[in-house]
Amino acid sequence: MMKVECKKCGKEYTLDDEDVGDYVCECGGELQKVSTLGDFIPALLITIVIQFFFGIWWELLPLGIISVIILWSERKTTPSNITLSQKIFVLWLIVYSLFVLLTVLWSLFQVVV
Secondary structure, three states: OEEEEEOOOOOEEEEOOOOHHHOEOOOOOEEEEOOOHHHHHHHHHHHHHHHHHHOOOHHHHHHHHHHHHHHHHOOOOOHHHOOHHHHHHHHHHHHHHHHHHHHHHHHHHHHHO
16 A cells, blocks of 8 residues: 555545556646655664674664664654654654764775775
8 A cells, every 4th residue: 555646636545556647637737656654664774784794883773673663653654744843853864874884984984995
């Protein structure tokens, strides 16, 4: 199941994981997939694997795992329904991922130099 919305009128539909291009809104507008908080899960999992592989900031690893659990429970929340606390949580995830990425890049830079 995925949510889509019309680019023209904004009406939302739910499709059974089918190709969005096969459908058109009642008004004739093109449909597009609505992003959800669940879209962050793959990137966060990659961040955790990189963090684990490089052994960076072990203290933050449980926070990453808890973040995945929280995201999984909120995975169907769309941007139009997001609360302030969820926005702060997403900001935390972005900062966490950037921190791990920058640490990895710094480590790799130190090895090269």
